[in-house]
Amino acid sequence: MYDNLYTKWRPNTFNDIIGQKNIVKYFKNAIFFKKIHHSYIFTGYNGIGKTTIARLLVKSINCININELLIKSNNFPCNTCENCILINENKFYDYIEIDAAIKNSIDDIKLLLENIIYYPIKSKYKIYLIDEIHILSKQGFSALLKSLEEPPNYIKFILATNDIKKIPENILSRCIVLNFEKISICDIVKRLVFILDNENIKYTKKSLYNISIFSNGSIRNSLNILEQCILISNNNTINIDIVNKILNICDINLLLDIINSIVINNICLFNKCINYINKYTFNYNNIFINIINILHILFMLKIDKNYIINPILYSENDIKKILYISNNASIKNLNLFIKYLFKYNKYINYYFNEKIGFNLFFIRIFYIINN
Numbered sequence: 001m002y003d004n005l006y007t008k009w010r011p012n013t014f015n016d017i018i019g020q021k022n023i024v025k026y027f028k029n030a031i032f033f034k035k036i037h038h039s040y041i042f043t044g045y046n047g048i049g050k051t052t053i054a055r056l057l058v059k060s061i062n063c064i065n066i067n068e069l070l071i072k073s074n075n076f077p078c079n080t081c082e083n084c085i086l087i088n089e090n091k092f093y094d095y096i097e098i099d100a101a102i103k104n105s106i107d108d109i110k111l112l113l114e115n116i117i118y119y120p121i122k123s124k125y126k127i128y129l130i131d132e133i134h135i136l137s138k139q140g141f142s143a144l145l146k147s148l149e150e151p152p153n154y155i156k157f158i159l160a161t162n163d164i165k166k167i168p169e170n171i172l173s174r175c176i177v178l179n180f181e182k183i184s185i186c187d188i189v190k191r192l193v194f195i196l197d198n199e200n201i202k203y204t205k206k207s208l209y210n211i212s213i214f215s216n217g218s219i220r221n222s223l224n225i226l227e228q229c230i231l232i233s234n235n236n237t238i239n240i241d242i243v244n245k246i247l248n249i250c251d252i253n254l255l256l257d258i259i260n261s262i263v264i265n266n267i268c269l270f271n272k273c274i275n276y277i278n279k280y281t282f283n284y285n286n287i288f289i290n291i292i293n294i295l296h297i298l299f300m301l302k303i304d305k306n307y308i309i310n311p312i313l314y315s316e317n318d319i320k321k322i323l324y325i326s327n328n329a330s331i332k333n334l335n336l337f338i339k340y341l342f343k344y345n346k347y348i349n350y351y352f353n354e355k356i357g358f359n360l361f362f363i364r365i366f367y368i369i370n371n
C-alpha cells in the first residue's frame with residue numbers, strides 16, 4: 001500500500017517534531033511530572049502538527065516503557081511496546097479519534113459520550129481526539145460540555161481546531177488551550193532536505209525554499225507540493241522550474257522586469273512582459289505572493305542599505321536587478337504599489353477573468369506611478 005510523504009514521514013517521537021518548541025516543552029514536563037490535564041484544545045493553522053502531537057501524547061501517556069531517560073531526551077514514546085504498536089496500527093481500543101467535519105450532530109456526540117462510563121480496556125486512560133471541533137453543532141457542544149465539566153479521572157479529551165473563534169466560551173474555559181504556530185521557512189526546508197536525502201532524491205536549495213514560502217507555514221502543504229514535484233521529475237532532481245510548474249507561477253526574473261519597467265517608466269519592457277504573461281494561464285495568487293516578497297525586499301533596502309538578500313532564493317542576476325530597482329524607486333511609489341496590490345488582492349474574486357484583472361491592475365499601477 002502506497003503511503004504519501006506526510007504519512008510516511010509523520011514524526012514518531014517528540015524529538016522528531018518540527019517547530020512547536022513551547023508545545024513540546026509543555027508536554028515533556030507534563031508527562032515527566034505526571035500532570036496531564038483532562039481536556040486540551042489544540043488550535044492553529046492546518047498541517048502544523050496538531051493531530052501528530054495529539055497522537056504522540058496518546059502514545060506517551062499509555063507507553064509501557066516510558067521512563068525519565070526517554071523523557072529527558074525527548075525521544076519518547078518508545079514505539080516498541082504493545083500499546084505504542086497498537087496505536088500506530090490504529091488498533092488501540094482506548095483511543096477514539098473522531099472527525100467532527102463528518103460526525104457533528106447531537107446524536108453522534110451522544111453516542112460517543114455514552115461510552116465514557118466504561119473503563120479503559122488495556123490502559124490507564126481512555127482518550128478522545130475530536131478533530132475539526134469548531135464544526136460541531138450547538139447541541140453537540142452542549143452535550144460535550146457536560147462531559148468536560150466533571151470527566152472521570154480515566155478520561156482525557158483532545159479537541160483540535162483551526163478556527164477557535166467558533167468554539168463557545170464555556171468549552172474554552174474548561175480546557176487548556178495550546179496555540180500551535182506556523183512552521184518557519186527554515187524549519188520546513190530542513191525537514192524537506194531530511195526527507196529527500198533519505199529518499200535519495202536530488203534537489204536544489206532554491207526549489208525547496210520556494211516550496212516552503214508557498215506552503216504558508218504548513219509542513220503538510222509543503223509535503224503535498226514536494227510529492228507532486230517528485231512525480232513530475234520522475235524521481236530525478238527537483239529544481240525551480242519543476243516547482244514553478246507545480247505552483248503555476250512565472251519565473252521571478254519576469255516579475256522583476258515588470259516591477260522595473262514600472263519604476264523606470266519603460267512602456268516597451270512593460271508591454272513585452274504583459275504580453276508574455278498573457279500567453280499562459282498562471283496562478284495569479286501565487287504570483288502576487290512573489291511580488292509581495294520582492295516589494296518587502298525593496299522596502300527593507302530603503303530602510304537598511306546593508307540588508308542582505310537571500311542568495312539561495314535569488315540568483316546573482318536577480319539581486320543586481322533588485323538593487324537597481326531599489327536605487328530607482330522612491331518610497332512614495334513603493335507605497336502606491338503595495339497599496340494597490342492589496343486593493344487588487346481584496347477584489348480579485350470579483351473579476352470574471354483573473355488574467356484580465358491581473359492586466360488591469362498592472363496597467364493601472366503603471367500609469368498611476370508614472371503620471
